[in-house]
Amino acid sequence: MICVVDTGAANLYSIQVGLERVGASVEISSDPGRIKRADGVVIPGVGAAGTAIDKIRASGVDRVLAACEQPVLGICLGMQLLGRSSEEAPERLLEVMQLDFTAWGSSAPRKVHMGWSRIRSLNGDLYRDIDEGAYMYFAHSFATGLNAWTMGISEFGSEFSAGIKKDNFFGVQFHPEKSGDIGTQLLKNFVEMTC
Amino acid sequence: MPTKRVIACLDVAEGKVVKGVQFNDHKVVGGIADLARFYSCRGVDELVLYDITASPDRRSVDLAWVTQVAESINIPFCVAGGIRSVEDASKVFASGADKVSINSPAIENPSLVEELAGKFGSQAVVVGVDSVKSKNGEAQILKFAGRPELAEVRMQSTNEWVSRVQELGAGEIVLNTVDSDGTKAGYDLEQLVSVGSVCNVPLVASGGAGEVSHFEDVFGLDCVDAALAASVFHNGQIDIGELKTSLLDSEIEVRNV
Numbered sequence: 541m542i543c544v545v546d547t548g549a550a551n552l553y554s555i556q557v558g559l560e561r562v563g564a565s566v567e568i569s570s571d572p573g574r575i576k577r578a579d580g581v582v583i584p585g586v587g588a589a590g591t592a593i594d595k596i597r598a599s600g601v602d603r604v605l606a607a608c609e610q611p612v613l614g615i616c617l618g619m620q621l622l623g624r625s626s627e628e629a630p631e632r633l634l635e636v637m638q639l640d641f642t643a644w645g646s647s648a649p650r651k652v653h654m655g656w657s658r659i660r661s662l663n664g665d666l667y668r669d670i671d672e673g674a675y676m677y678f679a680h681s682f683a684t685g686l687n688a689w690t691m692g693i694s695e696f697g698s699e700f701s702a703g704i705k706k707d708n709f710f711g712v713q714f715h716p717e718k719s720g721d722i723g724t725q726l727l728k729n730f731v732e733m734t735c
Numbered sequence: 736m737p738t739k740r741v742i743a744c745l746d747v748a749e750g751k752v753v754k755g756v757q758f759n760d761h762k763v764v765g766g767i768a769d770l771a772r773f774y775s776c777r778g779v780d781e782l783v784l785y786d787i788t789a790s791p792d793r794r795s796v797d798l799a800w801v802t803q804v805a806e807s808i809n810i811p812f813c814v815a816g817g818i819r820s821v822e823d824a825s826k827v828f829a830s831g832a833d834k835v836s837i838n839s840p841a842i843e844n845p846s847l848v849e850e851l852a853g854k855f856g857s858q859a860v861v862v863g864v865d866s867v868k869s870k871n872g873e874a875q876i877l878k879f880a881g882r883p884e885l886a887e888v889r890m891q892s893t894n895e896w897v898s899r900v901q902e903l904g905a906g907e908i909v910l911n912t913v914d915s916d917g918t919k920a921g922y923d924l925e926q927l928v929s930v931g932s933v934c935n936v937p938l939v940a941s942g943g944a945g946e947v948s949h950f951e952d953v954f955g956l957d958c959v960d961a962a963l964a965a966s967v968f969h970n971g972q973i974d975i976g977e978l979k980t981s982l983l984d985s986e987i988e989v990r991n992v
Contacts, residue, residue, distance in 0.1 A: 550828030550855050557806055557831060584760055587856040599890030617856075640977070652858050652906045654937045655960060656780060656990045675738065675990045679833070679858040681906075718811045718833060720775075720992065 541580035542734065543685070547585050547618070548595040554586045555615065558717030562728040570595070572604040580610055580734030585617025587621040589641070589682070590629035592617055597631075606634050611733045612709045613666075616680060618705060618726060619711030626682055636709050637689045639701075643681040648697035654679045659702040659714070661693045666703070666710055668729045674722045676702070688691035738988045739954045740780040740961035741975060742939060743968045744769055746787045747816070750800065753787070754966045761787075764969045768803040774968065775808040777975040778992035782808070782837065783909075783963060786816025790839050795823040798830045805831020808943070813861055819843075821850050828855060836909060838863035842878050842889060842896075845903060852904025855935070862905040866893040866926060867913045876928050877913055898933045908934055909963060911941040919945025922953040922962065931958025939963050947973060947981045954987045 542564045545554050550698055552568050555588065559566045559582065567574065585592050596602045607610065614622045623639035625632065644651060656675040676694075683700040686693060692703030692712070704711040710730070716723035742744045745767060752770050753761040764770065771782055784804060786796040796816045804812055814827050815836035824835045835855075841848050841862050851860045867888060874893035877886055879948040897908055910930050913922035922940045931938055937960040940953045944964035953962050967973045982989045 550825065550859070551831075553802075553829055553831045554805060554833065561809065586859060587854065649736055649983065650937060650960075651935050652937060653737065654858060654907060655740050657737040678737065679811070679906075681857060704908065715811070715833075718809065720810055724809050 541578050542566050542580045542582060542731065543575050543636050544568045544576060544582045544584055545596070545601060547583065547592045547621075549585045549587060549592060549617065551586050551734065552584055552733040554717050555582060558724065558727050559731065560600060561724060562731050564731045570599045570601055572600050575601060575608075577602050578610065580730065581605070581608055581612045583612065583614040583621055585615065585620030585621060587617065588628060589620055589626040589633065590631055592621060593631050593633055595627060596621070596634075598687045602634060606636055609708060611730065613712040613730050615641075615717070616707070616713060616715055617654060619713055620682060622704065622709055622711045623684060628682060637704060639684045639689065639704065641684045644680055644696065645698075652679070652681050653683070656703050657694045657696065657714075659677070659694050664691060665694065665733055666705070669725055670700055676719040676723060678714045680713060683725060738780070738990050739959075739982070740960050741950070741978060741989065742783055743774045743779045743783045743975070744783040744785060744941070744963050744965040746785050746965060747797075747800065748786075749787050750797070752969070754969050754989050766841070768807040769799045771804045772807045777973050778979055778990065779810070780990055781810060781961070784812060784813040784814050785836075786814075789901070790959030793817070795819070798826055801830035803831055815861075815863060819847065821854050824851055824855065828859070834859050834861050834907070835860035836863045838865065839878050841900060842876065843897065846866070847904040848900050848905055852906065857906030857912040859903050860905055861907040861909055862900040863909045863911060864893060864897060865911050865913050866930075869927075874929065874976060875931050885988060894930060894933045900935055901934070905936060907937045907939060909939040909941050913942065915943030917966070918943055919967065921945065922947040924952060924956060926951065927956055927959055933954065934958060937961065943975075947978055948976060951984060951985050951987065952981065975976055
């Protein structure tokens with residue numbers, strides 16, 4: 541059972557469909573007990589970091605998430621929630637990794653990175669059977685640079701972390717559920733880690 | 736930079752995909768989920784599903800087919816048509832859409848753009864702009880383009896409007912140049928360059944695609960991130976897989992499937 545954390549995000553259904561497509565059974569919940577018992581946890585997210593972290597704190601899910609020992613995958617804003625801070629939110633985030641997310645600077649060609657970009661420096665089980673230079677679909681206005689936890693690099697004016705990993709915590713800045721068959725492969729890899 | 740994106744637009748009326756010339760004379764093309772799946776398999780980068788009668792009929796988009804599309808494809812899709820409140824948009828996102836595109840409701844109530852961006856993030860809010868050249872040559876926005884008898888030209892320059900909606904939080908602009916729409920004579924590069932000069936978010940070209948070279952021309956513009964077309968794909972004149980091969984041959988970076 542994969543638990544998709546109900547962050548109040550608008551795209552829960554897409555994530556659910558994406559996971560079910562690779563054979564996972566999925567429940568959407570913000571109940572700390574259910575999250576704790578799940579074989580794997582997905583933190584989705586679109587929209588504003590502040591709203592999402594407030595919702596997570598309100599239900600006490602923040603402490604459960606940070607203490608998870610099963611595989612956890614944060615997607616897009618869900619990846620950012622694993623960090624320490626975001627320029628768009630005054631609140632502290634989950635602080636699984638000490639990462640700060642900022643808006644695109646002057647080197648970025650647009651205010652929003654939207655579309656299909658290549659990812660590289662891929663290793664580990666999450667990227668199994670995914671080629672270097674594969675295209676993934678991104679749609680985000682905040683990002684973090686390269687750091688000790690970077691696992692997967694992309695570029696938008698400058699290099700940034702397309703993915704991060706620390707122990708059982710994974711984050712991807714792109715949307716695997718919207719990245720065609722290659723993205724579906726990544727979800728499959730994640731689900732297999734939970735079995 | 737991400738790749739240039741090829742977007743297929745599916746105009747929907749009464750639960751079917753239809754096509755028309757300059758918004759008139761609609762003919763049924765096929766089923767919505769079937770066509771979505773077909774284009775996704777051929778390597779389209781994104782789909783826009785446009786409920787063309789929703790806005791003139793003053794209703795929101797039909798959610799049943801939004802869900803069907805979400806279940807059928809694993810690429811992003813945007814839904815347009817009569818979304819005039821946060822509540823309308825919320826239902827569309829909950830049914831699996833990645834973006835909403837608003838056009839005439841944004842003209843009626845510009846603060847809607849701000850509300851949507853605040854709630855769902857700029858990346859999920861697309862503003863569609865129907866633009867026509869006025870007699871003095873300046874591009875102006877057109878409201879209610881979905882039905883010709885209801886269309887009205889607004890005395891506001893397209894560039895001013897595009898600047899305004901970006902300030903309000905629009906994350907992407909679809910510029911539909913109405914004069915070139917349906918002509919198959921190519922995108923209106925001049926208007927795109929003009930709007931591109933004030934556009935800091937992704938700009939999608941729409942209206943006028945007739946052959947492969949038109950995509951090469953429009954992707955030659957730095958300011959254009961994506962090109963949208965409908966009938967050339969629906970009538971089989973351009974196959975998206977072959978289009979992408981041609982674009983790669985011309986050294987335009989696109990996603991190859």
